[in-house]
Amino acid sequence: MLDLQSIGSLAWLVPGFTAAAFVIATAMIVAGARARWAARVVVLGILASAVVSVLLLAAAWRAGAEELAHHPYVTSLAWIPMGDGWMTVGMMIDPLSAAVAVMVTLICLAIFVYSTAYMEGEFHAYRDPTSGEIDHGLGNARYARFFAFVALFATGMLGFVLASNLLQALIFWEVMGLCSFLLIGFWYHKPSATAAAVKAFITTRVGDVFLFAGIMALFGVFGTVDYAAMLSDGGVERLAGLGNVPGTSLPWSGAIMLLIFAGAVGKSAQFPLHVWLPDAMEGPTPVSALIHAATMVSAGVFLIARMHPLFSATSVGGPADPSGAMFVVAVIGGFTALLAATIALAQFDIKRVLAYSTISQLGYMFLALGIGAYVAAVFHLITHAFFKALLFLGSGSVIHGVEHGAHHAHEHPDLDRLSGREALPAPSPDADPHDPQDMRNMGNLRERMPVTFLTFMAGALALTGIIPFAGFWSKDEILAEAFHKGVLQGDPLIGLLWAAATLTAFLTALYVARQVFMVFYGPPHSEGARHAPESDVRMVAPLVFLALFAALLGLVGVHESFPGIGPLLGNPFHHFLGVLTATGAHLHALPFELAPLFISLAAAGAGWALGWLLYGRNPAAARARDPLQRLGPLWRLLHRKYYLDEAYRALFVQLALLLSRASALLDSLVVDGAVNASGRGGNLLSRLSGWVDRVIVDGSVNVTAMATGELSRGLRLVQTGRVQQYLLIVFVSVLFLVAAYIL
């Protein structure tokens, strides 16, 4: 029954169900059907996809990693006729795609269910501009539109994960980019949302151009972009044997893989293309959870993981060989992890903190891939997707609660007086007291929203890597591998990266603690926080669902030598993913080390402790004035995100504007000028030729006619019709002639 050969072709259904849901939901919008039904169709679609992908994972598990790695299951259709064969479109099932597809469908399912409650505000959000009545028709259509978009997004993500070749992956990758654009700008009546959507689209497009160039280069090398062909031993050897780019010491292989990596940098928001992700928080929170935390942004990591054998081929001297592409991946990842974690320390928007945290954690994954910790990277990708989606949904629940609390307080202004409660603490001087996302306006939500608090804590502990939550196992595996390669094997570059990653772990704990204490502890800081209700069960249930994964998922990847539970659990994740697709190379787990485990736990513990010292002891004071503000200029630097947005604006946006202005000037002066001048010249010439025509040509004709007329007017006097006069004229004429002759 669960034989991959017999049910493998069901893989088409995984993106197929969501695609069908998208089509049906779109048709329902057009037909004006009730939006709740469209939402149900979409949830049903992703549920079906989830069931199929779980079945496929089970089948893949039964087939065994070894077998599957050597013969990945591919079901394909001919797509584009090529010179000697066909380019195919297909579904490939190997351990990586099967595992990630299950992760994606489960998270999508949780988030879609959550969205059915979260997006209900749409029903009441739109008023008819003329009558001022609530426009239920528009709200209905926009609620349904949200689900149509996320269904299309899920199709893109699943199609990307299961794609059997790079070109097909790129197409679905762009579908995701489109959906990201549409969903960030979902509330397009907000100028900030449209600006963020455009920024995200353009910034990721910078990476996509490089990615496309890389795919074309790979096609040039292999004559195909099928994963199975490219990632085989022959393919790896072919790429490694390409030689250097003429005139440089950069090997072709490294250059091509760096192009691919540039695409991942854009999609996964790594430095220097990370600036779009925090702004993308303008979208609805489920979108932030789905696209900008769990799935789409990890597509870049997935792509690099997928191309891992080729990346290995570029780094002949091991991962730390600075001429190889892997080294670049590791350095970018490590740098981004640290950079984003420091920025996260100084943000007040609850979602922006999580956005920078996402960038930071994605940096971890790239760091892991760069040092060759393939399994650890994929493991962290999957656990991170669960706990970061959980954190985002938790923050969405918080925002929702605060908004509702504010409405409630607005409708019952004398509530506080009647209940005899104390006044609110003094507001923070530079916080907008009505911003439901500003952490300075929160507090005490632990009591108001207990389930949200508990689930958020599960996510927070997972993110900070506290044992035994999922994030601990995956992050520890990355740190252990970096420690092993950097410190034990004495590679100073990787050692430096390990230090950066450990420092990041400390900072992560610090900003998460800051967030937790600001949001959930202390007295409420606004009416919204004071009256925030616990969210609807449709929002809470997905939180609990994801919290279970955030708490327990790590157990599938516990190191086999881990004291106590290690041998018991047997690290199935590593056994499943530790064999590379197509090449069949085994990635052996490194020997278990206690030192990095304790160091990372100590770092996280120190972060939490410092967080408690700064924010936990007196959350109200910390909300009024952030203790880190004592850092002065450094705080401002972090708060303004190292002025990178400003720098980009000054550098690229202004440059582009300058260029466009210059080209507009060129256009109006030179091109328009030339057109106008030739027009004017033509006008002048035709005037001249008209004058010549009128005066000279017409003139000569007229003069001739006039002269003839005048002459004939004179001559007709002579023609009297009287013969005798004619005779007289003849006579006189003869006399004249004779006289002339004689004289």
Add this chain to the structure above:
Amino acid sequence: MPAVPVWWYLIVAAGLFCIGLYGALTRRNAINVLMGVELMLNGVNVQTVALWRYVTPAVALDVNGATGRFVTAVDGLAFAMFVIVLAAAEAAVGLALIIAIYRSRRSVRMDEFALLHG
């Protein structure tokens, strides 16, 4: 040579011509005009014949020169004969025209025939 000098003839011829011309130019009656024309022609004839007689006497040599015979040149006479024949023809045509005009217009007055004026 005859005793009468040639210019007498020429005066007679010129007089005839002038009388004829005057008649042709001044007469209203088409018949009279025709008669004037005849006079002019005959004036020319007189002059032609007179000049033939005086200016080109019949002393032209035989073309062979060997026989020594005199040959009388008759070109002046031939001209005169042509003019007489021409005048006869002209008179016939002219009279016919006049009759035709008269039939249609019931008049032979020259000053009434100016249909072809410009």
